[in-house]
Amino acid sequence: MPEGLIRGDLTDRIIHGFYHVYNSLGYGFLEKVYENSLGITLSKSGCTVKQQWPIAVMFEEEIVGEYFADLLVNESVIIEVKAAESIAKEHEAQLVNYLKATGYQVGLILNFGPKAEFRRKVFSH
Known part of the structure; x- marks a missing residue:
């Protein structure tokens, strides 16, 4: 794990669980x-x-939508689970938007497709 990776120990544990x-x-x-x-x-x-952790999307101090993150781990990492051919740019954009909407910094997309793959996203507010 690279030094200084935000939530690195936890994301390593999550990725280990993903492969399990x-x-x-x-x-x-x-x-x-x-x-x-x-x-x-x-x-x-x-x-x-x-x-299925709820995420409210705000616009001009009003709720304009609600989404549900698949998993929230240790109140610090949002996980989106996919079972797609591969991780698409749309999946990554969805996760970044979840991070923007919540104030959390770290998220993972875990794809249980034909080939196991993941993406780690970090968003600084």
């Missing part, structure tokens, strides 16, 4: 199966996990 779930279940399930399995894995490793 991927190697156990393989490819082909719906995102919800992976989300549930990852939630169980991270909880068993001592993390606090909230599933």
Whole structure:
């Protein structure tokens, strides 16, 4: 892990859990199966996990929309679970918007597609 990586220890633990779930279940399930399995894995490793965590989007001090992050881990890292062919720019933009809307700095996209892959995003407010 590079020195000074924001939430590096936690994201390493999450990525380890991601590969554990991927190697156990393989490819082909719906995102919800992976989300549930990852939630169980991270909880068993001592993390606090909230599933389908609500995110309010504000505009001029009014709520204009609400989204749900797949997982929030230890009140500090947002996780988006995908089961797509690959991670798309739209997935990355979605995660960055979640970070902007919440004030959290770090997020992960975990793709349980044909090839296990992840992206780590950091947003400074």
